[in-house]
Amino acid sequence: MEVKAVDNVLKDAILNGLYNKNENKGNEFISPQLVNNDDQSKIWFTLRQELMSCTSFTWAVAFISENMLVPFKLVMSELAKKGVNGTLITGTYLGFNSPKVFKELVKIPNLEVRLSEEAGFHAKGYIFNHEDYQTILIGSANFTRSALLKNCEWGLKVTSHENGQLVAEVNDQIENNLSNSLILTSSWIKEYEQNWQPVKKAAYLPLGKAKKILPNQMQKAALANLNALVKEQAKKALVVSATGTGKTYLGAFAVKEYKPKKFLYLVHREQIAKKALESFYRVIGGKKSDYGLLTGNKHDFDKKYLFGTVQTVSQEQILEQLDPEEFDYILIDEAHRVAAPTYQKILNHFAPKFLLGMTATPERMDKQNIYEIFDYHLAYEIRLKDALNDQMLTPFHYVGVEDYTVGNHVISETSKLKDLVARKRVEYVLKQLDYYGYCGEKAKGLVFCSRQEEARELAKLFSQTGHPSRALTNEDSQKQRIEVTHQLENGELEYIFTVDLFNEGIDIPSLNQIVMLRNTQSSIVFIQQLGRGLRKFPGKDYVTVIDFLGNYKNNYLIPIALNGDKSRDKDQAVRESKLPQVIDVSTINFTEIASQRILVSLEKIKLDSMRELRQSYKDLKEKIGRVPLLYDFYQYGTTAPTVFAKNHALAHYGDFLKKMGEEVNLGNYQNAALSFVTKELLFGKRPHELLLLESCLDKNISRADFTKLLKSKNCYISEDVLNSVEKILSLNFFDVKQGKTTKKEQYGSYPLIEKENGEYRLSSQLLQALNDNHQFKMLFEDVLKTGLALAREYNSQAQFTLYKQYDRKDVCRLLNWPKDVSAPMYGYRVGEKETPIFITYQKDSEKKRNARYQNTLENGHSLRWYTRTPRHLDSDEVKRLLHNKNMKLHLFVKRSDAAGKEFYYLGTAEIQKDSVKEEKIGLKQKCAVGMNLVLNHPLKQSIYNLLFS
Template identity: 65%
Template sequence: MADAMRDAILNGFVDQNYLGSEELGPKILANNQQERIWQTLRQELYSCKSFTWAIAFITQDMLVPFKVIMADLAKNGISGTIITGDYLGFNNPRVFTELQKIPNLEVRIANKAGFHTKGYLFDHENYQTVIIGSANFTRSALLANYEWALKVSSKKQADLTAQLVDKIADLKQDSFVLNSAWLTDYRKNWVKPERVATDRHQTKILPNKMQKAALKQIEALVASGEKRGLVVSATGTGKTYLGAFAVKKYQPRRFLYIVHREQIAKKSLESFYRVIGGPRSDYGLLTGNRHNLQAKYLFATVQTISQPEMLANFNSDEFDYVLIDEAHRAAAPSYQRLLHYFKPNFWLGMTATPERMDEQNVYQIFDYNLAYEIRLRDALEEKMLAPFHYVGVQDYEADGVAIDETTDLRYLASTSRVDYVLKELDYYGYCGTKAKGLVFCSRQDEARELARLFSQKGHPAVALTNEDNEKRRNEVVASLVKGEIEYIVAVDLFNEGIDIPALNQIVMLRNTQSSIVFIQQLGRGLRKYPGKDFTVVLDFIGNYKNNYIIPLALNQDTSRSKDQAKRETRLPSFIDVSTINFSKIASEKILASLDSVKLDGMRELRQSYHDLKNKLGRVPLLFDFYQYGSVAPIVFAQNHGLASYADFLGKMGEDVNLSKYENEVLSFVTKELLNGKRIHELLLLEMLLEQDIVKQEDYLAQLKRHHAYVNDELLASVDAILSLDFFDIKQGKTTKKAQYGKLPLVERSNLFDYQFNGSLRSALDQHDFKNLFVDAIKTGLALNQEYDNQRQFTLYQQYDRKDACRLLNWPKDVSAPMYGYRVGEQDTPIFITYHKDDHEKRNALYRNTLADGRSLRWYTRVPRHLDSDEVQRLLNTRGMNLHIFVKRSDADGKQFFYLGKAKIQADSVREELLGVKKKPAVGMNLMLKHPLSESMHELLFE
């Protein structure tokens, strides 16, 4: 630690060429795409022994993610102190109430006049870290605002630390512990600070930024002569107003609006009237209760207008513009009857959830004309919805028994579970003066019993199921909005259609069955409402097989990449100022679920394929998956059951005609180049698709344009890859080269020209092959945008052992016998699995440890001695590049994160005896040249 602290100080305050430490070095913190100040505070909280914060302003909207961490810290006996105050009346009394709920936190009120500090002090084992700057403990300051904060660490005997301790002691002495009497008095005298009014009196409704973009796309569809179009718009993003703006622009002779509920028809009529205006008599309803058949703007329920005797009142060309709301229902017979009968100039479909679990193709119904798409993430980033704070917590457990899919009702609705749930609901709280929550559970009898117990314990609740009619549902919703009850307990009843903008809590007390339903239920609480600054989403996570769906749904991640899903679970996620937080135990349950599921199984890939095919109206290519954020193309390449995407298309029943050689070439490009980890081969293949012969000077110029490094070893490596010589390694009874067709893809006509071999040139005349070959290259080039082509490896990207052999320009793939490392002439790649899954395994003998966020203790194979040739070459510090690759555990597959180059700490090298048999190995400290980032530290080592 002493050396690391010294180096951090020298690096930060003397010369940046000294080896520094991300953990200990001084750093300017800010909010941007790559980092947020809150992430650093979070990391410090999880690694400290105690903390003291002196912060003037605190907002309730930042307390939810803070409480998640404090609950985890409480389990480890770690506590802290916050010193705050009443300066300018900024702190809402509710903030103090919520802070009092945190048992391992002492809250003190400063007596200092004009108390306006913004300092965060963390005590670690033998050093302290302080963060001081412009950022108060508010959501805006820690997640969004343009703020600066200086992070500095120092030893406990340092003068800076002594000054800090004195300042804190002085502040503590001139403060008192928050108490009920003070809070009662503060609440009584508190006057809410006035905010500058913004458009408070605006009466004219105008389209927002995303609605304007959508309107342009709809108008373009109409102008091009298309008859149908679909808008996908997340719940709460104003799709009704968007429809009204579109209709106003079109100025139809007569307009028909179709929806499945009378309540929605009535609300939509009012919204259209506000936007379009005109005589009130132009607007009418066609429902079971109202028959305004002559209205210019007719709002109808599908149940009424689809009746044959009702349709007889209208000519087929009666309406020149028809809008179907909740258009994902349009495959139902009643809607189909209308779609076949009416002949308007334009049909507009609008839905929040085009993906259907019943496999009906909504896109096809609207001629695959996706006019615009506003997904949940887009809407949150555009501030069209209320932000949310999602918290995944452990569900109730007793005697080590957890809730799962088979749990009996007696346990699901037991008094002890309800007590636990209510305690968590109170701890994490809500925005506003009273809870207005919607609870989703699994079964009707569970809903009724939970509602009874909630009410019995002082939290009035009503159960609603599909047995309750619309009148009853409306009455219960009205009771919730008025504050007469606190909770509605439902069973998949409020997934769509009914809006309760006043909701400030969403509670998940059930297994997550699908991303679609999860987002529908989450969306219920995100509509904006006066006084609602955020919604708390509390998810009680049991031992469910489907837990893995949760991070995928929250992050709208359809990539089918397990690595990505694990990152989303282990690290905090943000959507604008919305936060996604898992307690440590809940995170472990989700990771266990991820380890036991096959995200990229053929069943899952088939579903994703058909979803995208339905959306596009044609056979999707790999680049379509990349472009539309669906399955990560690399998933197809890494699937051991697929030789290439052509192989997958065949399994999907598509007619793809390829020869054996064409299949082999596609397999090579898919398995070896599609990942985009090196651009050089892909660029040459792309150039050869355009011209028969590529001169080396032109190839070099193209590499330069793409800022790709070049040397003689690299060019020789490209030759070895594209000639397949790199793969000429025995594997069983054959070679890898034989699997790729044996023939070199690219030949040299002389020393300086490249060309395809004759067989490949002929194959490119075949449409199916060329289409798939070009697609793989195009996709690989797109994926390469994530990599730095000026270097062999990109920091914090993932690589396997074969990637290392190729990118180090080695002539052969020697990854099979590499195991933990291979000492080359100039480069030694070292692969480290940090957490050993099995202590009996051979590699568990090598107890790698991380110190100071920059130093790894590492061991050679056994038996090795200090004078072994391999060790001597390794210690040749002048001529040897050590490349460090680390993965968290064996469960994380073959891919390792690249942590950069390292140097050996000379005085740490020593021969040691390892394992039960005491075999000799050489241990040494590997000092990372790039101090580990906080997020990578958390991802790999915590």
């Protein structure tokens, strides 16, 4: 951009931020603004974006925490590839910065660390140099995890030329700090380490010495639900709780409240049974002699509280000594195993008054229905994301990096063993492990490999390079497993290499590094393996998760699993792959190459295929014990209900149920009407039609009362929108030819709503269909209920919701146009009052790109746009566009043609008058009118990254 243009943009931005936001169109990226941590953004996201776009940077930050360095290192690694360097000025004020922090900082090759010699150095300033300007962020936030991701912090972000007074003063301060600073060296760190005293923290009280163990938030909610089930005389219940959230203590609290005469705890490993016994004793108390084991060598049949292994209890000679009504309360840990023959043998023998199952992963790979076994009584469910948000687990920093390339071969599912254990790959992996590090002074890592031979060979190679390691596989005995895990906990080993052995059951709370050197098999396995390191442990502030992404076909599962996303919405998966994500203070980070590998695998998979939908349907049916409806999918957060509506092979959800083998009998009109509400209204982009239909199900409603209803629901109201609702529900909006028929004919031709004497009522055809067929009524009402639930995601007080997605037909409807004219609309349509403009930012091919228009984002708020060809300044539609003072322009953008039919709404825009001119464009050099569209809502950084970066 020319210097003059930059000057103008900066002036507009400064006036917008500091003088009058209404008169000046500011640039979101460079306007003065307050930066803080909220639900939509984080201070770290702002710093990250500035880092990724700067030419160099200098930070003056007093306090730095180790727990924020992992995501920072990934960004610095990406900047190193671009040749971008930075300077960090910090110090030793109050001894906050630990020696470990300084050791980690010197690992970053493109960062120069300076130590301020000024007494009381307490600065918090971040300065970024760009080609034509500088950006400064100054405020309360140090470079710590809490400050950048969670705390209530304020930062003022200002952008200016180097000759700006503020920038000059800040640069003077920086120069002064640099001149009074030392370069960080290894010898300085050694000296500092000898004299450093750690900052005092709250004393850690081991559980064994705690005066009283009280239920946490999850346990209280689960206990309330369990007690309610007991009062209802339910015989069974299941609790789904992420690893490390206190399932064992929850079981103890539940048993304590139940007060059984005799209790049995079942699990598949003796060491877990022994730990559970101790936990139950801490909670329940009483005489220690009341607690006993029923394991290989211990048969304490007479104890009140028995803790046994399935292998022992399932033996005939053991069961013969136990009466079927011996235990009035049985608890099964790792309850997803309960369908196995040994468990079933035990359950068939006993008849407890109450059976409780607990598991972290009820979705079994063997497809057994665990929910059915527990009578579909899901007492409580807390998954990984919820547990992290509730601070039940140790936070993690996930880093997705590209795997090593051996020659021209990228590691994949078919890689040969010699490539997996190649010395250069080992060196590369070790370099990454050292760079991204771990919490604490010594690595305690668990490495998941793709095959057993690889695990054994890599353990040997790691040991040879000074990193003591052992491999554990299912061929190793229980004694060996215990021995090796103890060696890791004691510091004798740094790494354990395994395949799937540690997916569940074996806990090493002190783990501080999880390494994934294998293809992601499934979301279930991924979360199981991730969860191995998340159990809380004294001194463990975070876990580093390093995932080496090769050319794996299942790479797309990673962001989906990390975010707990079951929507099967490809747009959502793309957002999770491209944009930085946080869960409370846990971060999810991908290198650019790793992100591209995820996107490539995502392009090759159909998340909403009939096969995937069938499995999702089966899983939910098994979970709730009945045929699920659309609202069930919405409520349980599984497949997004809209996925069924978008599927061209399905007319409606009833059609899907028939394909699943359910008996659904609908007439022609019922099919057509159900297809209409599903395809047109389910998405909830405007709730008005849904509210009118829902109201008329009970009784007729006057136009005046409908208006009152809309006001009570905070919906925008106008005569135009009321007329539009009528045209939609009369189907007149759809009376447009599409081939041999109209969309109106496809939807049954008859109106759904009729109006007479100012009163709305269901049409006679719809009323009869609802009365004649209970299945149709159920499915119809399900769409309305689900659509209104989805409508909460939109701003009901406006036509369009900023940054939500719409297709051309949606826009025609929400602009209150009388007919659906989306088919011939293409890039835009100049209306009487409003003009929607649809821009595909990147074309799929060079040929298309040259043949069409070069839409470019000049800055954060101005998009170059062209009319269709041939058009001139005196063309009728151009004159209407340029000279109608009341014309409102709505801007819709998608990244590429591959993104589907929907566009993101970027808000309204104004035409920059002095930018309008005729231009020759495309291969045939036809005339079009080009102009800059200035956004009235400057782009948020996240949407910019998604659409334009």
